[in-house]
Amino acid sequence: MRTQTYQPTLKQEYFQKIRSQLKKDLHLKNIHQAPYLEKIILNSGLGRAKTDKQLFATAENTLTKISGQKPILTIARMSVASFKLRTGNQIGAMLTLRDIRMYEFLERLIHFTMPRFRDFRGASLKSFDRSGNYSLGFREQSVFPELSFEETNPSHGLQATLVFSTNNTEHNKALLEAFGFQFENKVSSAKNQEESHG
Numbered sequence: 001m002r003t004q005t006y007q008p009t010l011k012q013e014y015f016q017k018i019r020s021q022l023k024k025d026l027h028l029k030n031i032h033q034a035p036y037l038e039k040i041i042l043n044s045g046l047g048r049a050k051t052d053k054q055l056f057a058t059a060e061n062t063l064t065k066i067s068g069q070k071p072i073l074t075i076a077r078m079s080v081a082s083f084k085l086r087t088g089n090q091i092g093a094m095l096t097l098r099d100i101r102m103y104e105f106l107e108r109l110i111h112f113t114m115p116r117f118r119d120f121r122g123a124s125l126k127s128f129d130r131s132g133n134y135s136l137g138f139r140e141q142s143v144f145p146e147l148s149f150e151e152t153n154p155s156h157g158l159q160a161t162l163v164f165s166t167n168n169t170e171h172n173k174a175l176l177e178a179f180g181f182q183f184e185n186k187v188s189s190a191k192n193q194e195e196s197h198g
Contacts, residue, residue, distance in 0.1 A: 008103035010179055018178045026171055035164050035171040040102050042067055043074075043094040044158040052154075059093050059156050062141045067105055071095040108146075109136075109160070110180045116143045122184035125173070132167035134176065136160045 014036065022034040044059040046052070056073070063071040071093040097105055114120060127135050140155040141147060164172045177183070 006100075008100055008107060010107045011100070011103040014179075018175070022171070022174060022178065026174060035166045035168065035175045037102065037106070037162060037175070038098070038165055039163045040097040040105060041094065041161040041163065042071070042097065042158060043092060043161070044071075044156055045074075045092040046156060055154050055156060056093070058141075058151070058154055059158070061151060062144070062147060062156070062158065063093055063095055065146045065151065066108075066141075066144045067095060067097055068101055069095050069097065106162075106179065112145050113143055114182070116145065122182045125183055125185065128169045128172065130167070132164055132169050132172050134162045134164075134172065136162075 019031060019034045019036070022028070023031045026034070028034060042063050044063060046055055046059055060071055060073070063069075072095065074092045074094055114123070123136060127137075129135065137157065137159045138144075139157050140152065141158060142152040142155065162172075162176075164175070166172065173183070
């Protein structure tokens with residue numbers, strides 16, 4: 001008897017429902033033209049605090065706890081005198097998520113982390129780059145429920161970059177919305193409708 005392997009909910013939804021719906025909505029000729037998420041890159045740049053070992057340890061712990069994967073420390077490839085930065089200095093920590101861990105992180109991000117943003121009115125549509133990838137910045141790590149209060153001190157910022165199979169921003173936006181991602185215009189209009197009916 002074949003044992004069923006575990007697959008994250010969002011991954012199952014993508015292959016069972018979302019992909020075919022995107023093919024229809026985006027008027028694609030082939031289902032394989034539907035956009036898909038390739039990887040998520042988590043990065044915490046700490047260049048100005050290059051001598052603060054506690055901050056580096058905290059950032060490393062943050063990325064490990066929120067992703068389930070140990071990050072690598074990034075180092076400076078060149079010296080920058082104005083920042084007192086020398087080649088070889090540690091400047092941050094990063095990791096790349098794919099497949100199961102990628103979908104698990106995205107699901108937690110959408111359903112648990114983003115709703116914790118103060119005065120959240122949806123994610124910015126201006127955060128897509130020219131390659132169609134989407135970056136989401138966090139001023140501090142306390143928004144992640146995986147971390148205890150003690151693990152949020154000292155505070156630090158980080159960034160999540162979602163890398164897609166296509167550079168078509170509208171297609172990638174449609175994929176994120178199908179996953180449950182909320183963008184600013186839709187959140188604002190929904191709130192305005194609630195207020196008008198209230």
